[in-house]
Amino acid sequence: MKRTIQFAPVNLGRAGEEVALQIEAAIIERQLEPGDRLPSERELQVHFNTSRGVIREALQALKQKSLIEIKKGAKGGAFVREVEVATVGESLALFIKRQPMSPYHLIEFRESLDRTITPLAITRGSAAEKEELLSKAKDLERLFLQQEPDMEQLAELDRELNLKFAQMARNPIFEWIMHALQIGFSSSDFNLYNRADYRNKTAENWRHTAQAIAEGEPLKALSHISYHYAMLLQLLELEAGDGVEIQEWTAKSASE
């Protein structure tokens, strides 16, 4: 005959999952607050009446979710992490990395995001923030104009600029998406910044956009954004085709 019916098989598959879920629940329900330290693995092992391996797997899973942070040594252990927008964006990045996504898709989405954020940033961003945005844009331009720009520092500044922009919309979702896109973009392989002409135009355009935002001119800002992404698209077409120079975009450029 078949097996006898098992009542309440508490082994819901894997014990590690169960442990992880319990701790995760405790964190989400604020029974454990950011900064709190969980018991050591050896204590948890006794508490959950299980082996240390199971505890370790559970903790690693939580660490993967950026829910905890693990330190070695005396007074080490698992500490509940602060919620940060920066720590939650990996899944999109992974998605972009695995799915051979066309740069056009990325650019299209990025532009739509920028266009959505712009009016919000103008309406909700403080004067100080607008000033900071403009200041960063000028920094970026200055950095771009150098003979040998530090690509590392440059990417960082570009990242900050975009993130600041998203923050000004006063909606954490935009911030989250923007961060995830940053990762996606940088992990993507088209390093257009290597082209000096693109660099210069981008920096100049950023300044114009920040200026328009500071002045509270949404249409101007949107115009610059359109210009930027149109240029980006054209550049991609060129890379796919021959190596012709950038066309005379300045003629069609948004009025300053």
Add this chain to the structure above:
Amino acid sequence: MKRTIQFAPVNLGRAGEEVALQIEAAIIERQLEPGDRLPSERELQVHFNTSRGVIREALQALKQKSLIEIKKGAKGGAFVREVEVATVGESLALFIKRQPMSPYHLIEFRESLDRTITPLAITRGSAAEKEELLSKAKDLERLFLQQEPDMEQLAELDRELNLKFAQMARNPIFEWIMHALQIGFSSSDFNLYNRADYRNKTAENWRHTAQAIAEGEPLKALSHISYHYAMLLQLLELEAGDGVEIQEWTAKSASE
């Protein structure tokens, strides 16, 4: 011939991370394709010259990221998963669960997303898709009008409707975001569908929107979308305040 993948032994700290990274890289670079089976834990243990616990932690991490799937028993093991939009949305859900996010933020983002997708869907969606969208909207309306709507089936239909809508934009990023939002919404607690008046108006509005999309009338569609979210916002205000009925929105409603 059989593909052989060379994994380098690991000497650095965090051996588990290292192993996970190597396998992840192999997956992303398509050296391992969906459906492929990784060597058993005991084999990997030898290949990486490490202990089985380390291998297990690495595999659990990859499983967490939905990169692999693990089966027990003979011919079990770790299998590379298919990339699905559906499997990547957990981080947003977690984000929303931890950060007590205002429904307003969700709604605002959701509306901006809808408004962005609309013209794309009209331009790129096939006639068949538009027909399907309208058909689903009518199904939804029919379901809503029943005395005792099956909330389960209803939520599912609403989900399909939104997802179809996002698909018509022909950009996987929109699809992904939409899916993530679905999770976020459903994990959020405001079950507005319990209000019969809201249900009816929502269903009617969906039909109007789908109709406008099918007719290729972006402005009409956007108008209906505006109406929908304005109503949603008003409902939230009411819930926060007293229990007054919905105002006369129909007067300001978009022309049909």
Add this chain to the structure above:
DNA sequence: TAGGCTCCATTGGTCGTACCATTATGACGG
């Protein structure tokens, strides 16, 4: 006393082994 040094307890990280639970497969027998 101040500054540094050493030792040591704590704790995560790794390793190895043994055993259990589940599952596919093939051998066996009716």
Add this chain to the structure above:
DNA sequence: CCGTCATAATGGTACGACCAATGGAGCCTA
């Protein structure tokens, strides 16, 4: 031909041991 059972492969769990890093207590020296 079909069901049943043994078997091997494989993940899941447990236990025990040791290593490596870390921070602090206590000691030593100038």
